[in-house]
Amino acid sequence: MESQVGGGPAGPALPNGPLLGTNGATDDSKTNLIVNYLPQNMTQDEFKSLFGSIGDIESCKLVRDKITGQSLGYGFVNYSDPNDADKAINTLNGLKLQTKTIKVSYARPSSASIRDANLYVSGLPKTMSQKEMEQLFSQYGRIITSRILLDQATGVSRGVGFIRFDKRIEAEEAIKGLNGQKPLGAAEPITVKFANNPSQKTGQALLTHLYQSSARRYAGPLHHQTQRFRLDNLLNMAYGVKRFSPIAIDGMSGLAGVGLSGGAAGAGWCIFVYNLSPEADESVLWQLFGPFGAVTNVKVIRDFTTNKCKGFGFVTMTNYDEAAMAIASLNGYRLGERVLQVSFKTSKQHKA
DNA sequence: TGGGATT
Structure with a gap:
């Protein structure tokens, strides 16, 4: 019935879920599957036809965001015949669709207690394996899935x-017990919090777009465009030099190593x-930069304990020209009592 | 005066 069953991608369920008793109710645990890591652009119809090719489907649902309608990348399929459910797992689990490898497994029974049990963990030692991470968390409950994100290149x-976790309450206990703690032998404490919804990223991009289209119609830092953009100025800023160097630079070839974030997660021009x-928060950055063009991400850096902004963000x-214009316009911009310094982010070598 | 990272 409801689109939020499970609350997000969930993992392998109990291979033999609890029977529902002797009152004649169906035992869904043998026919009901959860499918994870679906391509973002798969439609309900495509989902249904893929799983319908295995056998008779009683019901199926591609789970979507309640507000945006965006696919959340997972869904449920309930077969009429338990044998077909088994067959779907055997033939479709691990199937590669576009960039994703889908996962097909038995669904756990729907219940409020298993919702919102997904944690996001950061600050892990780079040497910690998935197994070690699981060991660290397993003291708080039964782990359904775990993952460590890897750098695509290396x-x-x-x-x-x-x-x-299997249960929300286990996830809560793990946050209480592990957030801000150092795993044994680790130099830095880890952060443990509830994970964002997988659709939030696209939702955010959507909001950005909406915000930009309205912000462009109103007042904003666009007025500073009178400070016309000049490539030489930008290069000077990027390299931290004062004087214009008359070296001819065609296009962006002189900007190697500046700003452009190449990572698979959100390419674009990173601005410091x-x-x-x-007291600054993310909204001030959206307001300052949004009017100049496509902003995919803003971040205010806060102190871990006080939660106050550390003075930068x-x-x-997305687009070089818009980033350049924003920098040219906002560098030196007076925000309250403060004069902002805005530049392309350069790769700072941290001292050995 | 230089972080965090959302499958």
Whole structure:
């Protein structure tokens, strides 16, 4: 019935779920499957026809965001015949669709207690394996799925992972017990919190778009465009030099190593914003940069304990020209009592 | 005056 069953991608369910008793109710545990890691653009019809090719479907549902209608990347299929459910697992689990490898497994019985049991973990030692992470968390309950995110190029851990517990209450206990704690032998404490919904990223991009289209119609830092954009100025800023160098630079070839974030997660131009007030939040960055074009991400860096802004933040913009215009316009911009310093992020070598 | 990372 409801689109939020399970609350998000869930993992392998009990191979033999609890029987529902002797009152004649059907035992769904043998016919009801959960499908994870579906391509974002798969439609309900495509979902149904893929799983319908195995056998008679009693019901199926591609789960979508209640507000945006975006696929959340998982769904449920209930077969009429338990043998077909088994066959679907055997033939479709691990199937590669576009960039995804789908996962097909028995669904756990729907219940409020298993909702919102998914945790996001950051600050993990890069050397910690998935198994070690599971060991750390398993003291708080039964783990349904776990994952450590890897750098696409090197295959090295990004120090970020996910843990889905069987029960919400287990996840809560794990946060209480592990958030801000150092795993044994680790130099830094880990952060443990509830994970965002997988659709939130696209939802955010959607909101960005809506915001931009309205913000462009009203007042905003666009007025500073009178400070016309000039490539030489930008290069000077990017390299931290004062004088214009008459070296001819065609296009962006002179900007190697500056700003452009190549990571698989959200490519774009990363902008460093300095001299924000301790009270600054993400909305101020959206407001400052949004009017210049496509902003995919903003981040205010806060102190771990006080939660106050540490005086700087980052903004990612999709298009070079818009990022350049934002920098040219906002560098030196007076925000309250403070004068902002805005530049492309450069790769700072942290000292050995 | 330089972080975090959302399958």
